[in-house]
Amino acid sequence: MRYSHQRELILKEVLSRKDHPTAEQICTSLREVCPRLSLGTVYRDLNTLVEIGKVRRVSIPGEADRFDAELGVHQNLFCRKCRKVVSLPISEDTLHNLVMSCPEVKVENYYLTVFGLCSDCARQEG
Amino acid sequence: MRYSHQRELILKEVLSRKDHPTAEQICTSLREVCPRLSLGTVYRDLNTLVEIGKVRRVSIPGEADRFDAELGVHQNLFCRKCRKVVSLPISEDTLHNLVMSCPEVKVENYYLTVFGLCSDCARQEG
DNA sequence: TTAACTGCAAATCTTTTGCACAATC
């Protein structure tokens, strides 16, 4: 793989944001600095970055994929009210053991998506 | 809500299958007995059935949604080789406690999707 | 120079929707 200006920009953007942006949001942001950037390129580069493990994809049923660079220990909550994705401190060990304990099948990866209200919205609703 | 022949057919089809079919697969099957059945209706009815809790939606990133009627204790594995969805015996209690233990946020629902190889494919690959 | 990367637009795939008609209550 060789160097690409666009791919670097995209990686830097994902690294610098904490709001789990979509491909479209990343593209819109970056067009301020790279006006010709195309959405197709953003998708292509994000796929590459996910493959090489520099970026993580967060899929939410019925929504556009989000991307983040927090490769650490956490899973995500999708807020039904403000539609934000927030990180969730869930014991990776416990989850890992739970998933890996399944007999017969070969687990390679897993995804926990939690729905509900983020702390801000939960406070508001009481 | 009033009775509908199509909705009943769709529910019966989902109940009778164990292979987590997509809306398209359900539609194709049912056309043998109801040739005019439209895909739009299948989607509409499946959404209704999910809302009233008779059917469960299984979302897999990048794939069409699957539907099943197993409302019991289990989560799903998506096989990367044969692309089948199989049920997974995971301790619902442990998972529930794990998810519900998150502070501040209000968890309403959650989804564990596991990727890897189903038992058949795992055996083949060794 | 040549293979990988990009922009652009068109294509693909899944799901939803508008509307006129049909079925249910």
Next chain:
DNA sequence: GATTGTGCAAAAGATTTGCAGTTAA
């Protein structure tokens, strides 16, 4: 008879892809 549900086709939304041109090695 009033609504709800359906079929059909078109639309919408997200993502991929083909191709011709550009760029990094």
